[in-house]
Amino acid sequence: MAAIVSDKLLDWYDAHARDLPWRARPGEPAPDPYRVWLSEVMLQQTTVAAVKPYFEAFTSRWPKVEALAAAPEEDVMAAWAGLGYYSRARNLVKAARVVAEMGGFPDTEAELRKLPGLGDYTAAAVAAIAFGRRAVVVDANVERVVSRLFSIREPLPGSRKAIRAATDAITPKSRAGDFAQAMMDLGSGICTARDPKCLLCPLERDCRGKAEGDPALLPVKAPKKAKPTRQGTAWWIEREGAVWLVRREGTGMLGGMRALPDDGWSARGDGSGEAPIEGSWEARGVVRHAFTHFAIELSVERQSGAAQPEGEGEWWPIAELDDAGLPTLYAKAARLVLA
DNA sequence: TACCCGTGGCT
DNA sequence: TAGCCAAGGGT
Numbered sequence: 001m002a003a004i005v006s007d008k009l010l011d012w013y014d015a016h017a018r019d020l021p022w023r024a025r026p027g028e029p030a031p032d033p034y035r036v037w038l039s040e041v042m043l044q045q046t047t048v049a050a051v052k053p054y055f056e057a058f059t060s061r062w063p064k065v066e067a068l069a070a071a072p073e074e075d076v077m078a079a080w081a082g083l084g085y086y087s088r089a090r091n092l093v094k095a096a097r098v099v100a101e102m103g104g105f106p107d108t109e110a111e112l113r114k115l116p117g118l119g120d121y122t123a124a125a126v127a128a129i130a131f132g133r134r135a136v137v138v139d140a141n142v143e144r145v146v147s148r149l150f151s152i153r154e155p156l157p158g159s160r161k162a163i164r165a166a167t168d169a170i171t172p173k174s175r176a177g178d179f180a181q182a183m184m185d186l187g188s189g190i191c192t193a194r195d196p197k198c199l200l201c202p203l204e205r206d207c208r209g210k211a212e213g214d215p216a217l218l219p220v221k222a223p224k225k226a227k228p229t230r231q232g233t234a235w236w237i238e239r240e241g242a243v244w245l246v247r248r249e250g251t252g253m254l255g256g257m258r259a260l261p262d263d264g265w266s267a268r269g270d271g272s273g274e275a276p277i278e279g280s281w282e283a284r285g286v287v288r289h290a291f292t293h294f295a296i297e298l299s300v301e302r303q304s305g306a307a308q309p310e311g312e313g314e315w316w317p318i319a320e321l322d323d324a325g326l327p328t329l330y331a332k333a334a335r336l337v338l339a
Numbered sequence: 340t341a342c343c344c345g346t347g348g349c350t
Numbered sequence: 351t352a353g354c355c356a357a358g359g360g361t
Contacts, residue, residue, distance in 0.1 A: 187357090
């Protein structure tokens with residue numbers, strides 16, 4: 001059954017593979033490991049449509065890993081702005097510098113797994129896609145397809161071990177990269193989370209989930225926690241056509257990204273409401289923004305002709321604010337002030 | 340393990 | 351519209 005499933009899927013992939021900028025067409029040589037790695041990191045929890053323009057921008061500006069390794073971290077962070085999960089950009093720079101120092105990407109799953117930002121999924125995907133290694137590649141698409149194919153009814157995340165074993169059982173010795181990408185294309189276009197297109201599926205006859213009932217009910221997932229709403233304030237401090245920007249520290253929320261000064265709001269609590277400088281503030285309104293596990297209502301206060309706040313920061317020309325690389329929350333706040 | 344960490348499209 | 355979802359990783 002295992003060989004039959006992988007053969008059917010690879011045949012389907014040869015006929016229906018998506019044409020993507022980071023992907024070789026079936027039968028072509030494997031693409032540059034740099035492009036595979038970059039695309040896989042960008043695609044972590046991120047849609048293909050969102051990734052495409054960023055992938056083009058990055059590979060145009062930094063065509064090789066050595067170029068990315070030589071770039072200032074803040075330039076990479078600014079280029080990543082809007083894509084989200086900014087630890088990916090911090091780790092991207094770290095990994096690029098390690099790889100450049102090594103003289104190239106390692107070509108085994110175990111060595112790739114040691115690079116920052118490469119977990120089980122990405123290490124396996126790069127090993128399989130860029131280097132033709134047999135690796136068990138399990139992402140959310142594979143979890144869904146395999147849960148249905150084998151009718152695994154234990155809820156996630158408890159079912160991960162069983163899903164991995166089942167995926168291992170159907171992963172072929174050769175063309176593991178194509179197999180992985182075929183599974184992802186199948187999950188993306190056919191075996192979708194809602195309303196799967198079973199009539200178009202090359203594995204319909206092999207699918208226990210289909211045979212036993214409604215495959216759309218799989219995988220079962222644990223219920224999600226309610227997300228709280230936090231209150232915070234951001235300060236638009238303006239002087240001579242420039243606004244005061246800081247760079248957020250650490251590895252936490254929006255860490256390493258340029259931002260407006262704020263009052264210390266976080267996922268765990270509201271901000272203090274305390275302004276960084278004296279003076280009279282003009283209320284400009286409230287920005288609402290939903291993060292993964294909480295929402296924020298950010299009040300935006302403005303002061304012009306202001307003194308320079310203490311601490312690190314820079315006066316950024318308002319006319320060039322698009323180049324600052326503000327994450328979406330602060331881009332919204334800026335739009336509110338400038339509207 | 341459970342939680343933290345972004346964003347935009349879709350229903 | 352409010353929630354769900356997407357090629358997860360780090361701690």
